[in-house]
Amino acid sequence: MTPKAPVPSFDDLLSSATRSALHLEMRDVYAVGEEEDDMQRWRSGQWSLDDGRKVMAGWMDLVESVTKRGVSVRRARIVSVPVTEYIQYEHALTPLNILAGEDCRWLPRREALGIPLPAADFWLIDERVVRFNHFSGMGEPVDPEMSEDPAVASLCASAFAAVWGRATPHGEFQV
Template sequence: MELISGAERNQLFESFAQDAFHLEMRDDYSVPDEDGPFADWLRGVVDHAYMAPWTNMIRRVTSEGKSVRRVRVVSEPHTRYIQWEYATTAVNVEAGEDIRWLPRHQVPGHLVFPVGGNDWWLFDDKTLAVGHFDETGRVLGSELVEDPGIVAECVRVRDLLWAAATPHREYKP
């Protein structure tokens, strides 16, 4: 399996035409770029400057009429990491992302998650960037998948979860 970096995955935002959708399934992300800001937040220091490259990109693509959406499937009560994500989500939303929350216990019991239950980005219902992590939760990279059957299953799961999830402004953990 060939993995691409986060920077290479973000290049997909330069070429998608209509919709980018992210499914997040983990209660903790050990992303090195976030280690410092997360530790600061735990100490009560809030600084969203580290988010600027992402939010600038989101503003640009959404100003072009494209949508960027995500569903966060989370355990309740939230881990400290998810508490931090919740606290910073308003910055993502202000930049143009449409983010919804789905408590893990509300996921339909019959649902089998595609691609091994990993997180994924779906671009224009045709290209998947499936996230892979090591045993400690650190991001290894993303695997690009364009198999029509796998993509179709991810589209089905996206639509089901999107309908079931609560918009950020309404979600109260």
């Protein structure tokens, strides 16, 4: 068995993009980890986008640096409706993704029926490199993996395009 190649950091991966960085999320719950305090403030109603900005500052800086180079960064989320508490929280944070330069859309899971989807969330860089993000059943990240297989990249590009075409822009999506 061939050992897996190391998976680059998100900084390295996104910094390598020259045209596009597409992200498809398909889970209703992700482990909160470092965001736990922020989510607790959000849950209690004592939260503002400035609180979220503190949590997302590093991510926002990275996305801004990528989009300033002309790279299109798009994120699509397939979610169950009614949405989970985590998705409500993520929806509240999404204006910060947009402020950093991402374009974000939401697709109710029922509207994704018939779309061939890979089995895991992914990032697709320049329609040729895929980073699959694997998670435990509780939403904890586990070993991600990379693929440069053209057939895998094509599946991911097709899946993303189909989701994007059906999805609702963030500003119009109600949770």
